[in-house]
Amino acid sequence: MQKVRVGITIGDINGISPEVIIKSVYPQEMLDFCTPVIYGSSKVVSYHKNIVQSEDFAYQSLQTAERLNPRKVNVINCWEESVNINLGRATEESGRYAYIALDRAVRDLKDGLIDVLVTGPVNKHALRLANFPAVGHTDYLEEQFAGKSLMVMVSDVMKLGLVTDHIPVSQIAHDITKETVRKKLDLFIKCLQVDFGHEQPTIAVLGLNPHASDHGAIGTEDDEIVGAVILEQKKTGHIVMGPYSADGFFGSGAYRKFDGVLAMYHDQGLIPFKTISFGYGVNFTAGLSIIRTSPDHGTAYDLAGKNESDPTSMRHAIYAAIDTFKRRKEYIELRENPIKKQPKMSESLEAIAGNDGYRDDR
Numbered sequence: 001m002q003k004v005r006v007g008i009t010i011g012d013i014n015g016i017s018p019e020v021i022i023k024s025v026y027p028q029e030m031l032d033f034c035t036p037v038i039y040g041s042s043k044v045v046s047y048h049k050n051i052v053q054s055e056d057f058a059y060q061s062l063q064t065a066e067r068l069n070p071r072k073v074n075v076i077n078c079w080e081e082s083v084n085i086n087l088g089r090a091t092e093e094s095g096r097y098a099y100i101a102l103d104r105a106v107r108d109l110k111d112g113l114i115d116v117l118v119t120g121p122v123n124k125h126a127l128r129l130a131n132f133p134a135v136g137h138t139d140y141l142e143e144q145f146a147g148k149s150l151m152v153m154v155s156d157v158m159k160l161g162l163v164t165d166h167i168p169v170s171q172i173a174h175d176i177t178k179e180t181v182r183k184k185l186d187l188f189i190k191c192l193q194v195d196f197g198h199e200q201p202t203i204a205v206l207g208l209n210p211h212a213s214d215h216g217a218i219g220t221e222d223d224e225i226v227g228a229v230i231l232e233q234k235k236t237g238h239i240v241m242g243p244y245s246a247d248g249f250f251g252s253g254a255y256r257k258f259d260g261v262l263a264m265y266h267d268q269g270l271i272p273f274k275t276i277s278f279g280y281g282v283n284f285t286a287g288l289s290i291i292r293t294s295p296d297h298g299t300a301y302d303l304a305g306k307n308e309s310d311p312t313s314m315r316h317a318i319y320a321a322i323d324t325f326k327r328r329k330e331y332i333e334l335r336e337n338p339i340k341k342q343p344k345m346s347e348s349l350e351a352i353a354g355n356d357g358y359r360d361d362r
Contacts, residue, residue, distance in 0.1 A: 003035050003070055004115050004322045007105045010040030011120020014086050014094040015299025016309040018048035021120055023311035024318060025073050026057050034322050035070045037114055039105040040097070042075045047085060051307050065113040078104045087305040095126030102137070106144050109290055116291040116321040117141075118314075121299045135166055138285055141292060150187040150286040153270065153296065154320060155277035159196065159260045160269045161188040161286070172265045176208050176221060181229045185262060189238060191286035192260050194331050195324045200239060201259040205230055207243035208264045226264070246272070280312045282320045291324050293317040 008025070011017025022045065025036040038045060042061040049057055059073040068074045078101045084093060098120075108114050119137050127136070134140035142149050153160045163184045164175050185205070192201035205226060207213060213222035226243045233240040244254070246263070250272040255261050263269025273281060274296065281296035295313035303309050 004325050005037060005068060006034045006116055006118055006318055006321055007037045007039060007109060007114035008118045009101045009105050009120050010038060010044060012094045012098050012122050012126060012299045013044050013083065014089050014091060015121060015123065015301055015304050017120035017299060018044060019052055019309050020295065020311040020314040022049055022052050022054065022057060024315040026054055031071060034318065035068055035074065037065055037068060037074045037076060039076050039078055039101040041077055041079055043082060045075050051305055053307065065108045076104065088301040090123040090126040092129035095123065095130030095132060098122045099127060099130055099132050116325050118317050118321050119292060119294040121295060121297060123299045137294065141285060141288060145288050145290055147288045148183065149288050150184055150191060152191060152284045152286045153273045153281055154284050155281040157277060158255055158273060159192065160273050161260060161262045162266060162269050163262065164265045166266065173208065173221065176225060176264055178225050178229055181226060185229060185233060187287040188260055188262055195286065195327055197327055198259045202239045203260045203262060204244055204249065204258040205240060205242035205262045206246045206249060206264055206268060211245045212243040279310055280316055282313065282317045284320060291321055293321045
């Protein structure tokens with residue numbers, strides 16, 4: 001079977017992104033699982049290679065992804081000119097080259113030259129300085145692949161989706177409507193089924209207000225909007241519970257009883273997720289026709305150039321992309337040919353990389 005071709009964008013060249021990418025694809029064992037394809041510049045990779053002090057880290061420098069070497073790390077030169085690297089700073093230049101690398105990887109993904117996309121961390125301010133045409137990666141990918149996505153944070157203990165993500169707090173309640181919650185919940189159910197193998201997923205939905213509105217004492221949204229959508233889903237046979245008060249839900253460890261948790265807004269979900277799973281979690285973009293993952297951290301400018309960054313989350317993002325690609329393919333094949341037997345666990349990455357494809361290398 002052909003190895004999965006994993007496109008990895010260089011991210012912000014002034015942050016830790018190139019460093020964690022090099023550390024993730026450097027071990028020889030990574031080449032047993034996939035063909036890594038770094039979108040950026042061999043000059044930038046060489047600069048950060050010296051920071052990592054991995055003299056024997058070898059890669060193939062290419063102009064296009066048409067002739068990848070499956071036995072080596074491949075670096076696609078998305079630009080030829082030398083660039084100024086200002087470690088620890090958000091600059092127009094760092095935003096511009098992150099954009100160039102992403103755009104090139106997306107085009108190759110559309111053309112079938114790579115199978116999945118793993119994006120290195122970027123700085124939204126730097127992207128804005130470079131006139132990036134979207135708020136961030138996810139919005140850009142929605143436009144490029146004409147779909148509506150769901151941000152899902154994944155670790156070996158939790159899969160957490162968000163109804164709203166990168167919007168101001170003042171806008172959250174306005175955006176929580178029956179239609180929005182219903183659409184995001186539908187995407188989450190499909191994601192858990194297709195991408196993570198839960199045929200009949202159990203899902204907990206968090207309330208919008210403190211104490212899930214306390215039966216109308218602290219707002220009506222949880223009864224009239226969130227609760228109403230949960231009831232609809234139950235009537236269609238889905239196992240959806242809630243709305244739950246977020247503080248007690250995470251504090252009691254109730255999240256362990258569910259295949260997925262749907263939060264109403266960014267901080268409601270990501271603060272507990274990163275408290276529990278930071279450093280080995282993965283940001284997964286569900287709902288699109290393509291597979292995209294990224295690490296659970298940002299550019300970490302304070303660590304740039306110090307060779308102190310932990311590559312675990314980036315490595316898990318790569319494993320997650322590979323695993324999801326295989327699961328989606330298997331899901332489609334089984335439904336096209338229902339008689340076909342499920343492959344043995346030993347034939348999949350789960351047996352190699354552990355639960356949900358993530359290695360326990362914390």
